[in-house]
Amino acid sequence: DTIMVAAYDTAEQKVGVVSIPRDTLVDRSFPKINAVYGSGGIEALKETVSDLIGIPIDHYMTVNIRAFKALVDAVGGIDFYVPCDMDYDDSTPDQELYIHYKEGMQHLNGQQALEVVRFRHNNDGSGYTDVGRTQTQQKMLTAIAKKVLSWSSLSLFNNFVDIFTQNVKTDLSATDIAWFATQAVGVDFGTGVSTGTLPGDGDARYNGVSWCYQLDREGCLEIFNELLNPYTTEITLDMTNMFQVK
Template sequence: MPQTQTPPRHTHRRHRRRSWSRTFLLVLAFLLLVAVVLVGAYRLLVRKPAPDTPSPAASALPAQGQDSASSETPVSTLQRKDGFYTILLSGVDDGNGGSDTNILIGFDADGGSIRGVSIPRDTGVWYQGKARKVNYSSKFGIEVLADTLEDTLGIPVDFTVQVNLRGFEALVDAIDGVDFNVPIDMDYDDPLQDLSIHFQAGMQHLGGADALKVVRFRQNNDGTGYGTQDIGRIATQQAFLKTVAKKMLANPGKIGDYVRIFTDHVDTDLELGELAWLGEQAVRMGLDNLSFETLPGAWSDKRSLYLLDGEAVLSLVNEALNPYETDRAADDLNLVS
């Protein structure tokens, strides 16, 4: 594949507010969307989100190594599904400003499903003509990260949501902690970060601070831990998200706390009325229609990157993330090989 980088194919998103606080497990921000609709004071503000639609000219830009004559995109392929939105949940934890956790949500209100696709932090992407890890592009802000994912996957990112670290702990503490099955023994210390993670495998009751440690864990001091490090950690985060969601919905008396946490700790380009509409739809769909997957690929020692499997990624994009009526094609992807 040639080493020249094309411009991002989607430049349509509305201006995003910047978050000046350190952010982390943004996946929990999505749960807070549910809380907004349950507060009566916001009912009059409910309105359906209206994402900016990419222009045919922008979406027809050739991918890396393609020739423009063969990559023109007919306008008809850009017709969007009604009630389908993509929402990037993203935050940092690595101490260098890079993104540590990214989940791209396919929110299908008409189809009645919410699909979360986790993006491994070492996923290979093209950034300014070079093959980089996706968390590298996030160092330059949420807009750059969203543009990079759009260019990689060939679909627009409609909205973004971030929650800071204090919000994560506050949310878990607001529901008086959760009972969670820690998947493996965790024994890790990092004096530079003043971080100590020590848990035995099995059911544990976790408050906010301990929950944060469990979802941050990658490997033990002796190098053991998850066999696949980031992929194993992603599975733990996904399982934890569902556990928290169940307890949140079982505690409607905590709604005031949820909304306060959302207001204090979440940064998003969604308007309040749009959040309320999404929350209303999420409540209607219920947890049985919430699922998580991970972008398929494999680690490459040669490239020191997690390289995406083109065929499997295309299938997942069309099943879970594509907001268009017409399926995306292999030429719409822009993957590092």
């Protein structure tokens, strides 16, 4: 249920990453964007996201959560600041999720890192929303990428390649991936990576479905232009399609 759009300017060595909340309102029979992939596959999701933000989507990656766990373990874990106390248990068969961490800097293995990025709220209802979760996911991915690119061991690099090929589907060619990887070594993860989450209101209702996340069009447009815009001119509202409940 995690959808992110990334723009990489290889000339300026700048990366923009924007999270699209999973309940984002779209004009469909089931009006939440996280249902698009399940019903129409990656091409439908690419088309929907492109229509939403007004920018062509050149390539895609779908990532199995096993890759996330394996990659964190491959780099020896991640030092990460857990943003709040986390106490959540869900024993239902399709979840089996138990998350218990204290706010503060923690050293996390792959399973623990996955639990932290999946957390949304505690059993008592405290915690944060899906927007808060996307911000934690962005910070975690940045930390992982920074650590991966800091390794120079050939054997470890081969391990990364194995994890990627086993758990990631993409329309990028092997040549594309190798080229982007060589370029990414030059990214300063302190100043060269910017992240954002599309602002909106999660109280919308459409087609009988509650808790749809209606985007704040002006706020989103600012993020599109700041983090994703590949053009020499501004993206305008008429180029986008951020559906609104009338």
